[in-house]
Amino acid sequence: MERGLRLGPLGSRIIGEVIIGLLQVDPKSYLNVNPSWxxxxxxxxxxxxxxxxxxxxxxxxxxxxxxxx
Structure with missing residues (x-):
């Protein structure tokens, strides 16, 4: 039990997926501007x-x- 101080595996995965998703849909993100980096x-x-x-x-x-x- 983290008592609200840390994310568990599921919370960490959700946050990571949201960040990657935002980068993928942003046409100006580095993932889209230079995909071979x-x-x-x-x-x-x-x-x-x-x-x-x-x-x-x-x-x-x-x-x-x-x-x-």
């Missing part, structure tokens, strides 16, 4: 096409491993 941040595999959210969280130093958890 791939992140240039480091990935766990070393290949930009393998970029995942965990790579972004690691770069931002907010993943559990970076926080010593």
């Amino acid at each position: 791939v992140p240039t941040l480091p990935t766990r595999t070393g290949r930009p096409e393998d970029f995942r959210m965990v790579d972004f969280l690691t770069f931002a130093r907010v993943d559990p491993a970076s926080r010593g958890q």
Whole structure:
């Protein structure tokens, strides 16, 4: 039980889907203006096409491993 302090799996999925949906319908969003763009941040595999959210969280130093958890 998160006691209203965090989203659970379902709430997180809903928020993520809404954000992606908004980006997809906005003709000026980066997803529509440059659809072939791939992140240039480091990935766990070393290949930009393998970029995942965990790579972004690691770069931002907010993943559990970076926080010593």
